[in-house]
Amino acid sequence: MKKKSLISWTDFTWNPWRGCSKVSAACKFCYMFRYYNRLGIDPKIVTKQEGNMNYPLSLKKGEKIFTCSMSDFFHEGADEWRNEAWEVIKKTPHHTYLILTKRPERIKECLPEDWCRENYAHVWLGVTVESQNEVHRIKTLGEVKCEIKWVSFEPLLGDIQLGKEELEIIQWAVYVFKLNWTFAKRVFS
Numbered sequence: 001m002k003k004k005s006l007i008s009w010t011d012f013t014w015n016p017w018r019g020c021s022k023v024s025a026a027c028k029f030c031y032m033f034r035y036y037n038r039l040g041i042d043p044k045i046v047t048k049q050e051g052n053m054n055y056p057l058s059l060k061k062g063e064k065i066f067t068c069s070m071s072d073f074f075h076e077g078a079d080e081w082r083n084e085a086w087e088v089i090k091k092t093p094h095h096t097y098l099i100l101t102k103r104p105e106r107i108k109e110c111l112p113e114d115w116c117r118e119n120y121a122h123v124w125l126g127v128t129v130e131s132q133n134e135v136h137r138i139k140t141l142g143e144v145k146c147e148i149k150w151v152s153f154e155p156l157l158g159d160i161q162l163g164k165e166e167l168e169i170i171q172w173a174v175y176v177f178k179l180n181w182t183f184a185k186r187v188f189s
């Protein structure tokens with residue numbers, strides 16, 4: 001029996017593969033790199049975790065599942081296995097899949113052939129925006145048809161100003177609580 005996640009905004013994490021490569025300033029703080037380096041495992045090698053692939057099928061109750069907390073779901077190194085993961089996702093509409101990426105430019109080419117809101121309304125696609133430089137990811141996300149689009153502002157590396165256009169794209173956001181409230185109100189009000 002796997003334990004519930006310690007991440008406040010999800011119930012479980014699911015890692016059908018692990019490993020990644022750094023693409024963004026936020027990657028400097030990547031806990032996956034720290035974790036596998038400590039274990040003497042190369043975090044740059046993207047590896048399928050065969051035993052984890054069907055894990056969501058074992059959860060009978062609907063759960064929020066943060067998908068690929070130890071990789072990036074849209075990393076090119078996982079192209080070979082992603083359709084298997086989509087199959088599992090499709091078979092488990094009672095869950096909500098929280099998929100977060102720093103590679104939104106790859107989302108469209110990596111979606112399953114039958115992607116549409118009706119089939120995958122339980123998939124929430126999100127992007128990390130750690131600084132003003134990465135706000136453009138929200139617009140790229142906006143090009144994808146998806147039930148819920150979201151942003152993670154973790155780790156927050158500087159002030160971020162979102163315009164009306166970006167705010168109209170996203171429905172949900174997660175951010176560090178030490179964020180000053182004046183700033184938060186400005187962004188989300």
Ligand code: SF4
Nearest residue numbers: 020021022027030071
């Ligand atoms: S994209 Fe995510 S998993 Fe990949 S190196 Fe950056 S922080 Fe780590």
